[in-house]
Amino acid sequence: xxxxxxxxxxxxxxxxxxxxxxxYPDDIKDKQDKRIPLNKDEIIRWQKLLASxxxxxxxxxxxxxxxxxxxxxxxILQNELASAxxxxxxxxxxxxxxxxxxxxxxEEQKEEHLDKILNSDVWWxxxxxxxxxxxxxxxxxxxxxxxDDKYVVNGTKTWTTMAQHADWIFCLVRTETTEIKQEGISxxxxxxxxxxxxxxxxxxxxxxxxxxMVYFDNVEVPTSNLIGEEGQGWNIAKFLLMHERSGIAxxxxxxxxxxxxxxxxxxxxxxxxxxxxxxxxxxxxxxTEIELTATEFTELRTLSAMSSGGSPGAESSILKIKGTExxxxxxxxxxxxxxxxxxxxFEEDKxxxxxxxxxxxxxxxxxxxxxxxxxxxxxxxxxxxxxxxSKAILGL
Amino acid sequence: xDFNFNEEQSLIQGQxxxxxxxxxxxxxxxELSNSERGFSDENWKQFGELxxxxxxxxxxxxxxxxxxxxxxxxxxxxxxxxxxxxxxETIVLSASIIDEAGSQQQKxxxxxxxxxGNLHLATAFSExxxxxxxEDVVTTGTKQDDSYxxxxxxxxxxxxxAADKFIVSVRTSGSQSDNEGITLFLVDSDQKGVSKRDYxxxxxxxxxxxxxxxxxxxxxxxxxxxxxxxxxxxxSINKGILAVSAEAVGAMEVLYKTTVEYTKTREQFxxxxxxxxxxQHRMVDMFMEYEQAKSLLYMATIKHSEGAxxxxxxxxxxxxxxxxxxxxxxxxxxxxxxxxxxxxxxxVGHYFKRLTTIGTIFGNSDYHxxxxxxx
Numbered sequence: 001x002x003x004x005x006x007x008x009x010x011x012x013x014x015x016x017x018x019x020x021x022x023x024y025p026d027d028i029k030d031k032q033d034k035r036i037p038l039n040k041d042e043i044i045r046w047q048k049l050l051a052s053x054x055x056x057x058x059x060x061x062x063x064x065x066x067x068x069x070x071x072x073x074x075x076i077l078q079n080e081l082a083s084a085x086x087x088x089x090x091x092x093x094x095x096x097x098x099x100x101x102x103x104x105x106x107e108e109q110k111e112e113h114l115d116k117i118l119n120s121d122v123w124w125x126x127x128x129x130x131x132x133x134x135x136x137x138x139x140x141x142x143x144x145x146x147x148d149d150k151y152v153v154n155g156t157k158t159w160t161t162m163a164q165h166a167d168w169i170f171c172l173v174r175t176e177t178t179e180i181k182q183e184g185i186s187x188x189x190x191x192x193x194x195x196x197x198x199x200x201x202x203x204x205x206x207x208x209x210x211x212x213m214v215y216f217d218n219v220e221v222p223t224s225n226l227i228g229e230e231g232q233g234w235n236i237a238k239f240l241l242m243h244e245r246s247g248i249a250x251x252x253x254x255x256x257x258x259x260x261x262x263x264x265x266x267x268x269x270x271x272x273x274x275x276x277x278x279x280x281x282x283x284x285x286x287x288t289e290i291e292l293t294a295t296e297f298t299e300l301r302t303l304s305a306m307s308s309g310g311s312p313g314a315e316s317s318i319l320k321i322k323g324t325e326x327x328x329x330x331x332x333x334x335x336x337x338x339x340x341x342x343x344x345x346f347e348e349d350k351x352x353x354x355x356x357x358x359x360x361x362x363x364x365x366x367x368x369x370x371x372x373x374x375x376x377x378x379x380x381x382x383x384x385x386x387x388x389x390s391k392a393i394l395g396l
Numbered sequence: 397x398d399f400n401f402n403e404e405q406s407l408i409q410g411q412x413x414x415x416x417x418x419x420x421x422x423x424x425x426x427e428l429s430n431s432e433r434g435f436s437d438e439n440w441k442q443f444g445e446l447x448x449x450x451x452x453x454x455x456x457x458x459x460x461x462x463x464x465x466x467x468x469x470x471x472x473x474x475x476x477x478x479x480x481x482x483x484x485e486t487i488v489l490s491a492s493i494i495d496e497a498g499s500q501q502q503k504x505x506x507x508x509x510x511x512x513g514n515l516h517l518a519t520a521f522s523e524x525x526x527x528x529x530x531e532d533v534v535t536t537g538t539k540q541d542d543s544y545x546x547x548x549x550x551x552x553x554x555x556x557x558a559a560d561k562f563i564v565s566v567r568t569s570g571s572q573s574d575n576e577g578i579t580l581f582l583v584d585s586d587q588k589g590v591s592k593r594d595y596x597x598x599x600x601x602x603x604x605x606x607x608x609x610x611x612x613x614x615x616x617x618x619x620x621x622x623x624x625x626x627x628x629x630x631x632s633i634n635k636g637i638l639a640v641s642a643e644a645v646g647a648m649e650v651l652y653k654t655t656v657e658y659t660k661t662r663e664q665f666x667x668x669x670x671x672x673x674x675x676q677h678r679m680v681d682m683f684m685e686y687e688q689a690k691s692l693l694y695m696a697t698i699k700h701s702e703g704a705x706x707x708x709x710x711x712x713x714x715x716x717x718x719x720x721x722x723x724x725x726x727x728x729x730x731x732x733x734x735x736x737x738x739x740x741x742x743x744v745g746h747y748f749k750r751l752t753t754i755g756t757i758f759g760n761s762d763y764h765x766x767x768x769x770x771x
Contacts, residue, residue, distance in 0.1 A: 134734050136664035159735050204738045205745035269525040271573065280762040336760060339527050340552035343753050345598040357593060357605050358524070358551070366598050370749070373730045374738050381734065383674055
């Protein structure tokens with residue numbers, strides 16, 4: 001056991017810090033600091049900048065443009081980026097579709113898509129959930145019927161994050177009606193410009209447009225866009241879930257937000273003192289910090305097991321539950337901290353301007369709190385995650 | 397012991413409930429909430445005609461002389477419909493102060509119009525630094541001959557945009573957090589030196605930031621006596637707490653019932669999700685939180701209406717629980733509705749948002765637990 005970084009690690013850490021202080025674009029930093037949502041161009045610009053350093057697809061194998069870094073080195077990069085409140089990467093291409101393509105795709109598919117993902121030239125979105133298929137994803141009904149060298153796709157996908165920006169969508173579709181519903185599912189890549197696709201916004205309780213309905217009406221997709229074999233889609237989806245590792249950045253972001261809570265609450269008057277010294281509020285901050293530390297080390301233990309050859313199994317469900325609970329707790333503490341100034345509500349494009357009221361940090365807090373109700377629902381609800389742990393780990 | 401409403405109370409409850417079912421469907425509510433005004437003047441007039449606006453105002457002032465129990469009945473029903481008309485602000489918080497302590501001239505000038513639905517009020521009691529401490533007032537009133545000059549800033553004044561008159565807590569003597577030296581003034585919204593910055597709040601209602609710059613008011617704009625404002629304000633806030641708690645109980649009832657219904661119809665893994673024990677127990681907990689909230693609401697409201705010595709403590713206990721229960725029921729309703737719960741389209745998220753603001757308004761659970769332990 002050793003909690004220390006090697007000299008090499010420390011020098012990499014300072015390299016990342018230097019990069020952040022010298023090359024993190026001012027306009028993007030300013031928006032991030034003020035919690036103003038970035039637009040598509042800004043996100044792409046940031047991702048391209050990371051890619052130019054070779055710091056974008058760090059989990060990819062080197063032969064496809066990734067790295068051969070140790071888990072510690074990956075941890076350091078993600079930790080530093082999140083600590084600096086650098087933009088969160090859009091995971092659909094780099095963390096989701098990319099790994100699927102280099103693992104299951106044909107040479108032609110790799111050729112066609114991987115470089116564009118690496119360079120953020122193509123924006124991907126994920127077509128999984130359907131109105132009737134949420135937690136029970138395998139019950140999905142979107143049909144892909146094979147007609148000659150095409151699939152004809154019909155159905156509806158929902159909660160599709162940022163589909164309004166997307167050039168491509170990776171979809172789970174039903175190519176066959178089978179006894180065991182998982183067996184008839186296939187993994188299909190679809191160009192969003194194909195005729196018959198319609199994207200309709202879903203406005204969420206924070207007032208934002210992040211998710212969408214995506215309708216497919218006789219959408220013709222070349223059979224060459226199928227990943228793997230027909231009927232292999234469910235296994236690919238499972239692989240993808242295991243492969244999703246955004247946790248590290250999540251923890252660092254939580255640490256950053258927690259220290260922000262401390263900083264701000266130390267400036268908020270409360271009777272004769274400041275809010276940070278209020279015993280009730282302080283205890284909540286401290287207990288959150290302890291839970292966060294526990295989660296961080298649970299994650300590090302998982303990483304360490306992986307680097308010695310293990311694979312992240314149901315343990316990732318622990319991290320999903322604990323991570324999202326912490327996200328929600330911290331967003332809730334912001335609301336508590338703000339008191340009445342949590343209530344004034346402004347549209348997204350007013351945040352960070354002088355059209356809001358109260359202290360600068362107030363306006364984004366409530367939308368964030370409301371928006372983060374989603375984290376215990378998406379990616380397999382926390383109830384489902386508990387089922388996974390009880391089955392896979394406890395054997396119940 | 398009897399927890400039943402009397403005939404008159406049942407009648408009012410039936411009336412309000414019918415209004416919500418007949419005239420206040422969800423689309424209508426959203427339309428009103430999203431409008432510039434934020435509520436319907438027509439509804440407000442109707443409330444006046446039905447006698448609701450005067451229900452808690454004394455008979456001497458032209459009202460019906462009801463108690464906080466009558467207000468509770470209305471507010472609980474309003475909570476079920478998530479009514480945006482500013483009954484809390486104009487009637488419960490503000491008209492009550494005038495009725496209680498106003499001069500005859502102030503009563504004549506204000507209460508009849510309020511009861512008829514022709515005048516809106518707002519009580520401006522919070523300042524950026526005051527958090528939930530009513531005695532923390534830095535807005536100053538300086539005596540000048542027979543007048544006062546008010547300077548200061550009030551934050552997140554509920555119903556500020558519609559208010560024709562404000563009741564403003566002002567420090568006329570003492571230092572920042574002294575209990576003594578706070579005076580309530582009745583100030584016209586169009587008075588010279590009064591400026592407002594109007595906005596919407598997350599619960600679909602309206603509020604404003606209120607700036608008072610060299611506002612010159614005659615000494616007869618004082619409500620009650622100079623320096624005696626805190627007691628009046630505390631009583632008004634107590635009534636406000638009872639009212640928002642009743643509203644929260646109504647909202648929680650809708651949420652737990654809606655959630656139960658949803659889980660009976662939403663199928664996953666070949667069965668209604670309401671068949672899963674983990675969700676059943678969650679909903680049982682939501683239901684129990686609601687029942688406990690209702691019990692504390694009845695208890696505290698009765699104590700308040702009887703002027704019991706421990707009414708303040710009962711109210712602090714109630715508000716502590718409402719904050720806790722409202723958060724749990726609100727969050728879990730969203731959670732159990734899954735993705736649908738976070739959509740703007742479904743009403744569940746809007747009930748959740750109102751429960752969230754109610755959790756903070758007049759002090760959050762921590763604040764009231766501390767207060768409770770000191771009483």
